[in-house]
Amino acid sequence: MTLLPGQELPAQTYRVTRADLVRYADASGDDNPIHLSDQVAHSVGLPGVIAHGMLTMALAGRALATWAGRADGVIEFGVRFTRPVVVPDGDTGAEVVVAGAVRTVVDGAAQVELTVTCGGEKVLAQARATLKPVPTGEHR
């Protein structure tokens, strides 16, 4: 997939449930109880269990792979965590929407700006990535 400057990338929607948080805690080793227990989340002033910030970032990473058309296309990827993704109990959970646009393309590497929202509110800021959509090897 060729990415062009100014191109809007198709938004990707991901559902996150509490079962996902348990799986992510196991796989990542981040067992902070604010991602697992309402009681602990309330005790630190949160409205309820929140998703791991790194899970939200990983979902944005899935969108990058989809847009790049390859699993190993991310050269650089950075975000700022600005707002927690609150995950209600039950099958519905929370919905994270990852949108993006190509800012520039330099030597085949696309600079992508991401907009990541939950319930219409931005949960990440300064979310940017550099993608190599074409096979690597021809530069440096």
Place this chain on the structure above:
Amino acid sequence: MALDASFVGRAFPASGPYHVTREKVREFADAIGATDHPDEVAPPTFPIVITLPAGRVIIDDLGIEYSRVVHGDQRFAYTRPVVAGDVLSCVCTVEEMMARGGNDFVTTRADLTDAHGAPVVSVWTRLVVRGAP
């Protein structure tokens, strides 16, 4: 709380080696819902599995209460993708410490290298240590 600024620039002993297996990549990819992800290549945020425990050592050494730590920023810069079969070592450095608005900010950089010592990915983590209420 005033953190010990002498930690800036300090490199911590290498952790690992960490063996990247297909099983671990599969488990991580499944946990982020990327069931169509190939298990030869790690998803871009996978290195957190290695850098999180390394970062915790620094938090402990700084005497920071983990319950007051919030993840502020995260960045990955790849020299090449992490693939199954990699044997990675991780060296963590405290890159920046600052106090602002009653909170402390600590930026760590973890440099992951392969079995040949070649760079693979650098991982920056900025933690916000909330001041006592």
